[in-house]
Amino acid sequence: MSEPFGQYLRQKRETLLKQDRAYTVRKFAATVGVQPSYISKVEREEVGPPSEATIIRMAEVLHEDPDVLLALAGKVSADLRQVILKRPRLFADLIRQLKDAPDHALLRVVREVRDGQW
16 A cells, blocks of 8 residues: 555546546545645645545545545544554554554454453
8 A cells, every 4th residue: 555645546536437427526626625726736746645634525535444545645643643642652662563463463453452352
């Protein structure tokens, strides 16, 4: 998932456009609440990714996970940022320890935390 934000956005929007004309640049921009020229510039990587709020609206319109789009944009949601700020040293250590872990190991950790089985 190392694809640049703009390229990913364009690919996702154009895939949906094949089935629904609501995903033209103009209609997508209107739904998100930005100018079509801005969407074009973001997709061409001429400008940086938009704000968190705009990315979240884009994710909703594209039926995409907002955390995925935020990550591609190099951002972390405000709610996750607050969680990390409460215990920055612990979360930094946890993330560094898990960075090279395979997906199945990460899923196991998530399940254990979610289910309260520590």
